[in-house]
Amino acid sequence: MKVWEIKSDRRSFTYNLVNFNEDKEQLYRTEEGRYLLDWKPLRMEVSRKGIKSDLPHFTLGVLVFSRKSVDILNNYINKYVQYLSIDNNEHVLVNITNVADCVNYDRSTSFKDRHGEFAGFDKLYFVEDKLEDQYIFKIKEHVQSNIYVTDKFRDLVLQSKLKGFDFIEVWDSEITEEMEQDKQKNYENRLLEIEQYKGTEYNWSEAIEKVETGKVMASGAWKIQQNDKGIIMLGQLLKDLTYLWIDPIYYPPISLDLKWHEAEVCEI
Known part of the structure; x- marks a missing residue:
């Protein structure tokens, strides 16, 4: 089993907020890993052109899916995410509400910033048994930034030939300690x-x-x-x-x- 960090292909086009100062507070709420009860559609515009994409660039901690992505993936991930509207009928924001307790802290190692606060993992290991039913998730340490998926999610994307998805391998259960x-x-x-x-x-x-x-x-x-x-x-x-x-x-x-x-x- 493998865990991947999901990214938008660097060649994909980029969305930005039309008015960042007005909408930033609402946007930041999508980085908290929880279901949002009130929402008004974000005003978004293409800030950088690129290839046609089912996962355009936006910002850390939240995804933007094409309607095609939603149609293909929804049956598998709907209990892990919340779809949030934007002023664009072609795409939706995907708020990841699944913060999974699956890190193997006995093997993972972390580093701190200059203030002595947690800044990230040098090595990140997962508990395989806790990933069996997972498709897409966050962990509490990186809830504002990193979004992880398992092989099951990645396989669906590859088989469906969705465009613009990039996957960075984070963990492989078959990699030995020596390797x-x-x-x-x-x-x-x-x-x-x-x-x-x-x-x-x-x-x-x-x-x-x-x-x-x-x-x-x-x-x-x-x-x-x-x-x-x-x-x-x-x-x-x-x-x-x-x-x-x-x-x-x-x-x-x-x-x-x-x-x-x-x-x-x-x-x-």
């Missing part, structure tokens, strides 16, 4: 290579200014650079040594505290 250690060692060696010749370091605002002039900046597992359309993308180095790139509406707080240095360009 995981080798993977971790390769990952750590890559981080050492990145930091070995970092040269001058810059704070976040200085780094962004350099990216706006065409430079590529890195800090540990993170990288920021412009894509071929001039959009600043945030990349995170994965354990398979590839980068996961997103066009964030806002940047993770941890990225604002890091020191950045110039790095080699990546293909996005």
Whole structure:
């Protein structure tokens, strides 16, 4: 069994709120992992063109499904989600209301921010027995950001040929501890290579200014650079040594505290 983090394909088009200041409070409520009793349709617009998608980009912690996605997946996930309307008949917001108690805390390891607060998992393991009936879920530690799915959900999407879905492998029950250690060692060696010749370091605002002039900046597992359309993308180095790139509406707080240095360009 595997667990995947669900993402929108980076080539998909992007939705933004028409009036962020007016609708942001209502939007933030969708990141809480609970059913919402009152809702008014969000006003949304396409902010970046891309391929036709059944899962366009929007923001962390909430999905946007095409009507086709709902028709195909609803029978399997309706008890785990809430569909919320937008001022667009082609797509709906999907509020994930299923916060599952399935993390294996004995094996998982976490890291903290500079204030000593939980900031994320270095290694995330799940209890396989608790995933048997799961399709799509969040966990309490990442309720505002990460959305996870099991093989059953991913298989449905692939078999139905829905467009725009991307899946990042998070956990594999068949990976042995020895295999995981080798993977971790390769990952750590890559981080050492990145930091070995970092040269001058810059704070976040200085780094962004350099990216706006065409430079590529890195800090540990993170990288920021412009894509071929001039959009600043945030990349995170994965354990398979590839980068996961997103066009964030806002940047993770941890990225604002890091020191950045110039790095080699990546293909996005």
